[in-house]
Amino acid sequence: MENLTPRGTRDFLPEDMILFNQLVNTIRKTYEKYGFVPLNTPVFENLEILTKKGGGGDEVKKEIYDFKDKSGRELGLRFDLTVPSARVVANNTSMKMPFKRYCIDKVWRYNRPGKGRFREFWQSDIDVYGVKEVTAEAECIACTSEALMNIGFKDFMIIVNDREVLDEIIRDVGVPKEKIVNVFRAIDKLDKIGVEGVEKELKKLDLRERTIKKILELMNISGTFKAVLKRIKKKYPNNEGLKRLEELYRLLKFYDLQDRIVFNLSLVRGLEYYTGPVFEIKSTNKEYGSLGGGGRYDNLLKIYGKKDIPAIGFSIGIERLFSLMKEKKLIEKKKSLTQVFVASTNKKMLDEAIILSQTLRQAGIITEHDLMNKSLSKQFEYASNKKILFVIIVGEKDMKQNKVVVKNMISGKEEKMFLADVINYLKENLGISS
């Protein structure tokens, strides 16, 4: 008991961490290809940063791990990567715009742990600061879409909506201003609780029968992006949000993503700080569900600094995707990255095994040898357990002729060859370019 990790947290053993690193690297490389750069902030912030009103913390305030340091400073572990970045950007007066940063790191929330829900978990975000234009949305959507395709999720739709559209409509159907947020919250649950559920929630808000009916009707509008846009535009021709979505749709053609766009008025995306377009990427495989999401939050940064800087962000649900990939066996666990194990037939041969291992490493081949005076069969057991593809056997007799035996552990094929030929043989069979 006392030796376990704290509730809601867990270790990533190598067999998980190897895969997780690969996932992160693929996403990172994609982010970088679009010009996003890494930003890293402390894991804890001054508590007042995290609890600033309107800073997104309102919803998670009670979930913050807060504490005092030994001098009595009030601190808190960050609950997302957006607030720390907003602090940095809002206070860095010399920063050139646009500023495009990515961040793949851990965050903490004291919530109720459950299947796939942890108190310590990872987030993977890109954010663009300083851009009012919807080009930023297009780029974030394109970059995130490519990252998802690169990690193996190729079939998805991009759902979009705009807070300004939703706002005008909701007001227009007769929801009083003070109830708008509550209506948003009700609509946001559509996926979880269905139309009847949302209806119940709306009734609790004491809205007129007719208003509720209209809201539910709006949530139900479906069709191609263009069809939905046309229908809504007819009624609200001057809505800025609609103009933005139209331009976004036009731009996404250049990223080859137009076919994937769906306009859905029921997309709200919880966080109250969104001000313009919001989006969510959903797998067409219903079992997979949501892959990521984001939106524009032009009013957040002024909370953290003097400057008023537009901002837009897009997260990949990296934790969910990782669990999913393991659960659905989309990836195979790996206990080791090692490509070659150099086995020695006796203690004297260990010296030779070390020398050969060093030669292979210098050629860029990931290599291990025995460290514990294991018997040859135990060495094979180790290599087999770690799923190492090649075992080289360094034996006394063979070595006198400068030869070793190379065994492919999958095919079982063994070949005796000169030491001088080993590197080329392995490189060829491991697909390493010379």
Place this chain on the structure above:
Amino acid sequence: MENLTPRGTRDFLPEDMILFNQLVNTIRKTYEKYGFVPLNTPVFENLEILTKKGGGGDEVKKEIYDFKDKSGRELGLRFDLTVPSARVVANNTSMKMPFKRYCIDKVWRYNRPGKGRFREFWQSDIDVYGVKEVTAEAECIACTSEALMNIGFKDFMIIVNDREVLDEIIRDVGVPKEKIVNVFRAIDKLDKIGVEGVEKELKKLDLRERTIKKILELMNISGTFKAVLKRIKKKYPNNEGLKRLEELYRLLKFYDLQDRIVFNLSLVRGLEYYTGPVFEIKSTNKEYGSLGGGGRYDNLLKIYGKKDIPAIGFSIGIERLFSLMKEKKLIEKKKSLTQVFVASTNKKMLDEAIILSQTLRQAGIITEHDLMNKSLSKQFEYASNKKILFVIIVGEKDMKQNKVVVKNMISGKEEKMFLADVINYLKENLGISS
């Protein structure tokens, strides 16, 4: 004020983080080449894990960031990467030995911040579990040495000593058992306070004049590894530590490191949990100082579990090295990774710029384009500020002929070429293989 990071912590802006990531990647790749695999643990542990007696926490206990979660659980941020790993290994009964893990991550200590000293800082460790043999030391030294060479520190010495050697000698010269640790602590300060300083410290311990003289004499023994070994072996022929060091020296020949080994009896390395060989890598450039260090700690793991597992670890002083590299300008700051900026002469041309950018990205080239309707000169300013090597100018007239202008921002050379030739031209000039 309220918007700054908590005392002793700092942000890594992209210009730092890009370099830091490169440093980490190079080290990681080297660790992996020797078969080390990544392990990741939560940033906080149950406090009792961190404060277990003999767990290394004795020395840093008062520096732990400890706090209670909302259910009253006592937690603490990890102060190193050794204790969490020890917990994992000691409690994982199915783990195959040897277990070789690496970990490059943040740790926290509430100490007095100063130049290069932070309360949140990074560590970079490899550890081998389950190996009694000194082959583990040899591999850790070799792997860490290679990592240091790969990040650019090629000139260094490897200082070694053994706790068992030091123990026998110190007892032999007449230090009573209860004062051994204090004598260790005094010797450990040699580098900082010099021989006179150590003498003063020893006098405080109320030791005999003759004992102090002998200790100082021992600290002063110098010469080649072999010469020092021979001299000490004459007096203590049966010391197990000496036998280990002799074998370690023999093995390091196979890693081409024998010339770098120095045997120095004054090397103690603070942490009291070391039980056998201890080592430190020091740059031959005195300004650079210590690059990393480690040792064997065979008794630590039984504190965290039922099993008695030998262990040995080696850390790279990644924080120090990073500061050093920046301070001595061994690396150049980079604000961006972007290789090409596609500039557009007017809003209409932005569409073309996006299309071209996507084509370049698909070819693996890191590309950005304008997002903010900037003027051409402002776009050039952005590219120049970010030190982006190539700017492609997409102009209306040129595009009618399917041509663009490619400008090398360092040489100033401009070339007009067909769109179809751009990728090959850039790949060649950026050194990207096709």
